[in-house]
Amino acid sequence: MIGTIRRRRGRRWSAFAVSLALLVVSAACSSAGGEEPASSAANGSSADAPFELSVMTVLHTPELPSDKLLRVLEEKTNTKLEINWVPNASYEEKVISALATDALPQAVYVGNIAIYNNFKSALRAGQFWEIGPYLKEFPYLSNLDPTVLKNSAVDGKMYGVYSATPLSRQGVIYRKDWADQLGLKAPETIDDLYAMMKAFKEQDPDGDGQADTIGLADRSDLVYGAFKTVSSYFGTPNNWGDQGGELRPEFMFPEYVETMKFFKKLLDEGLINHDFPVTSKPDHEALFKSGKAGVYIGCICAAPGYQRDMSAAMPETELAVVNRIKGPAGQWGVWSVPGFGNMVLFPKSSVKSEEQLKKALAFFDHLMNPEIYNLISYGIEGEHYEVVDGQAKVFSEPEKTAIKDREVRPFLSLRVGGPETIAGLTAYEATELESQTNDAMADNNNLLINDPAAGFDSPTRDEKGVQLQQIIIDATYKFIMGDIDEAGFQAAIDKWVKDGGGKVIEEINEHYKPGK
Secondary structure: OOOOOEOOOOOEOOOOOEEEEOOOOOOOOOOHHHOOOHHHHHHOOOOOOOEEEEEEEEEOOOOOOOOHHHHHHHHHHOEEEEEEEEEHHHHHHHHHHHHHOOOOOOEEEOOOHHHHHOOHHHHHOOOEOOOHHHHHHOOOHHHOOHHHHHHHOEOOEOOOEEEEOOOOOEEEEEEHHHHHHHOOOOOOEHHHHHHHHHHHHHOOOOOOOOOOOEEEEOOOOOOOOOHHHHHHHOOOOEOEEEEOOEEEEHHHOHHHHHHHHHHHHHHHOOOEOOOHHHOOHHHHHHHHHOOOEEEEEEEHHHHHHHHHHHHHHOOOOOEEEEOOOEOOOOOOOEEOOOOEEEEEEOEOOOOOOHHHHHHHHHHHHHHOOHHHHHHHHHOOEOOOEEEEOOEEEEOOOHHHHHHHHHHOHHHHHHOOEOOOOOOOOEEOOOOHHHHHHHHHHHHHHHOEEOOOOOOOOOHHHHHHHHHHHHHHHHHHHHHHHOOOOHHHHHHHHHHHHHHHHHHHHHHHHOOOOOOO
């Protein structure tokens, strides 16, 4: 995957990023009854040459996808795609670098909400197209949820096509077969969770007579790894919290410090992989799926897939999920997102005209067509999945599963909109674990810790957010590793305040009205 591929327009993508470009000339798909939908008209008739579109998105798999789905997608949308797949571990660095050097493609997925916040200064500066006025021209984009669009807007203007996500998918995945072997029940409290991780480390849960297991597998991500979810269990606010009638960032709360102490304890006792501050997402997943760790904290949506993969090599594997972990004060809580997890933006430096913008939007309108949505979600019917009771049931044979992971899973990163706005197929719940996982994610809606500043703007944060956040990230890891104590962490907070964080607090609180 390492290498540099020359773009058609003369620029080069950075190392670790690979472009796929395949030319397929065919008729654009037509709507039922033979009438061409507005999105097809905007993208050109079947007699037109395919619209060339460059895209940058996240790669969540170890390998690049084959071109099978790409060919079908290009054919059905009359588009010639140049997709720059950037590994998740380096995505933030690469996309921010591309923004700074004016090297963005025509359509860029920002990756997540935290990265999106770093784009807001450029959005306000007019470097990206405002797409709100155009959405009504497209049959599927016009169905995007107005509330989510409002949550993602900047100064009331809509710049991106969002990818919907449940308000919270966070929780605990654990080896139930190990727990049963050791006589452990499902964890209900943070103390139970610690006790389970300690037992998985010390009591030979896999029964091989070797001291070769740990409690928790984690990675270098304080948000989508284990840290932020565990901090929710300790009662930490979600990004911002009320302190004496004013909002303060989460790391100024004692519960954040207690979370750091918890992770330091895990590290000191060898209950977590010692290299987690530098572990990538693929390596994190591989560690858990290898049978060397018994707990995974993060998106519980991954549990059914992990169960499938692990059972192929370790048939005894049985996973379970828990979404309710009671904190020290006896409370439940889990952090939430504002209804979207990713966003597609359109740089004016690459999209040169309104005509090009409409053609780019037409492609994303196609992605919300139920047929195309099913394609990039499940693959090709009869090859990757079958329809059972009106739901998409993926083939579970190991060889077919491996093919689907290689050919289909990367394309999930292209999805926009969401189940509430697209009449596509839903996933077939073939196992008890799938039902348990979906029920747990739905139950999270009763436990949400919302971000009170989610819709608030801060020009200073837009300008300096990356540098300021790095101060706290570095200090958090240093505390966990034992390189600094609480006084050292406070010194990092003081530096954050001095370097611009104090101004961020002022600007955020200009919008805050407690009790409203």
